[in-house]
Amino acid sequence: MKNITTILFLCFLHLAAFGADLSSVATQADAIVVGTLQERAESPTLVSFKLTVERVIKGTLLDTTINVSHPWIRRGVVVGDQLNVPLRVVVRGIWFLRRVAGSDWDVLPSRGPDGLLVGLHLPAAEGLSSRFAQPPGSVEESLVLETAAGAEATDSWRGTVQLLKSSKSSAGLKKVLAAYLASPNPNVQIVGVSLSLAQSDQNAIAELIRIWPFASASPLLGEVMRELRDSYRENSPGSIAQLATIVTSPSFSELRSAAVHALVAIHSTETLPTLGGLLESSAPDERMKGVFGLSSFANGCPIQREENVVSMEYLQCGQASRFRTPETVAHFAFRRGPAQQEEELVAFWRNWWIQNKTTFSQR
Numbered sequence: 001m002k003n004i005t006t007i008l009f010l011c012f013l014h015l016a017a018f019g020a021d022l023s024s025v026a027t028q029a030d031a032i033v034v035g036t037l038q039e040r041a042e043s044p045t046l047v048s049f050k051l052t053v054e055r056v057i058k059g060t061l062l063d064t065t066i067n068v069s070h071p072w073i074r075r076g077v078v079v080g081d082q083l084n085v086p087l088r089v090v091v092r093g094i095w096f097l098r099r100v101a102g103s104d105w106d107v108l109p110s111r112g113p114d115g116l117l118v119g120l121h122l123p124a125a126e127g128l129s130s131r132f133a134q135p136p137g138s139v140e141e142s143l144v145l146e147t148a149a150g151a152e153a154t155d156s157w158r159g160t161v162q163l164l165k166s167s168k169s170s171a172g173l174k175k176v177l178a179a180y181l182a183s184p185n186p187n188v189q190i191v192g193v194s195l196s197l198a199q200s201d202q203n204a205i206a207e208l209i210r211i212w213p214f215a216s217a218s219p220l221l222g223e224v225m226r227e228l229r230d231s232y233r234e235n236s237p238g239s240i241a242q243l244a245t246i247v248t249s250p251s252f253s254e255l256r257s258a259a260v261h262a263l264v265a266i267h268s269t270e271t272l273p274t275l276g277g278l279l280e281s282s283a284p285d286e287r288m289k290g291v292f293g294l295s296s297f298a299n300g301c302p303i304q305r306e307e308n309v310v311s312m313e314y315l316q317c318g319q320a321s322r323f324r325t326p327e328t329v330a331h332f333a334f335r336r337g338p339a340q341q342e343e344e345l346v347a348f349w350r351n352w353w354i355q356n357k358t359t360f361s362q363r
Contacts (some may be wrong), residue, residue: 021166025110026143029096031059034124034146036092037068046071047120051095051105055128057146058139059097067104068097070120093121094146111159122146122163125153131179137171144172148179157191161223165198165231173199181207190220197227200234205242208255216254229258233266233303240270247274260286264293265304265314272297272360276353279346287346288336294349295332298323323356 026032033053040049048069053061096108109119124146125132132149134141144167151160167173173195180192189211196204208215208224215221246252246259260278263271271293278290296304300321304314315334317324331348 022143022147022163023140023166023168025096025108026058026140028098029058029108030099031061031097031105032057032139032143033059033061033095033097034092035066035095036090038090039086039088040091041086045073054092055146057094057142063103066097068095068107069100069104070107091121092124092126094124094143094150095121111163123150123154123156125149131182132175134175138169140167140169141172141175143167144169144176148176151191152180152183152185152188155187157187157220157223161191161194161198161227164195177201186211186214187218187220190215190218190224194220194223194227197224197232200232202234202236202239204232204234205239205246209242209246212252221254225255225258228255229261230306232262233305235266235268235270235303237270240266240268244271244274248277260289264289264296267293267297267301267303269297269360272353272357276350276357279350279353284339284342285336288333288342291331291342291345291349292334294353295328296334297321298328298352299332300324328352 033051034055034057035051035053037049037051040047046069048067051066051068053064053066094110096110097105098108100106107120110122111119128145128149132145134145144164147160147163151157164173164176177192177195177199180188180195183189183192193204193207193211193215196207201207208228215224240263243259243263246255247263252259263274267275275290275293275297278286278293281287281290295301296317298321299317300319301317302308302314302319308314317332327348331345333345336342337345
């Protein structure tokens with residue numbers, strides 16, 4: 001129970017750190033704009049400013065300058081304790097607005113908890129380049145393109161992939177992916193590969209291998225590893241073979257753990273040789289990952305995805321499987337345990353793999 005509580009708590013922290021679902025916050029907003037403020041006033045309970053609107057993504061505004069006030073519980077040092085103390089800092093962003101009394105507006109937090117305006121807007125580009133300026137489409141598509149352009153223009157990548165992949169605009173994501181992967185900027189390409197992995201794109205691993213010479217030393221490598229580990233679930237034979245190459249090649253040692261996790265989560269027929277090989281690893285953690293992957297396959301467990309980790313449905317193994325027996329159910333395991341128990345589990349699944357691997361090699 002303690003482990004389950006820990007998992008749920010970490011999921012909560014992850015969501016809090018990287019902000020709201022892009023589609024959800026867009027739906028809640030009466031208007032979405034790209035705009036700039038020149039100064040703002042803060043008190044312990046309120047931040048207010050005039051916003052100059054540059055582009056309208058959603059809604060109708062009668063004026064190009066609007067009044068925005070947002071109630072908050074100010075954290076940290078308060079600069080001045082009266083609302084008439086101006087703070088002169090230029091901030092350009094994408095703002096999710098909700099109409100309040102009269103002609104005034106409130107702003108919806110879009111990147112986690114309220115903060116020094118960091119949580120109240122997304123980074124925005126001064127103008128959209130031809131790479132992102134597309135013919136008018138849906139609000140969701142325009143928002144995805146604006147978000148991607150803003151992240152690139154300001155080099156603000158923290159949480160960008162999480163935000164973009166939460167969008168329901170497949171057309172917008174496709175355009176962003178093409179623009180990022182074709183960028184001459186290595187960092188933008190790395191984020192593009194992260195987004196490709198997040199969408200389980202069939203070419204994602206090939207793109208990852210292509211950029212690896214410069215991605216391996218990049219501060220953005222964590223984005224790649226997270227999406228490979230938690231999101232990439234493409235189970236075509238070619239993609240599984242590429243993942244297996246990452247696991248077995250010393251050239252990709254930094255990615256080994258994430259690739260192993262992806263293969264265990266997928267646990268399709270094509271993953272079994274690599275999962276069986278993990279049982280012979282010198283690392284106890286990897287041996288138990290092999291146990292988890294093989295037992296998930298044999299017992300008909302669903303593919304492990306981000307959404308069913310939160311609900312724990314990935315452990316509800318009710319899919320049809322001709323390999324499920326009382327013994328495989330009894331030897332199902334998804335986490336570490338006492339050393340003797342682990343030895344027994346590894347021995348059982350090693351024997352199971354020896355007995356069954358010819359069945360799969362003949363397919």
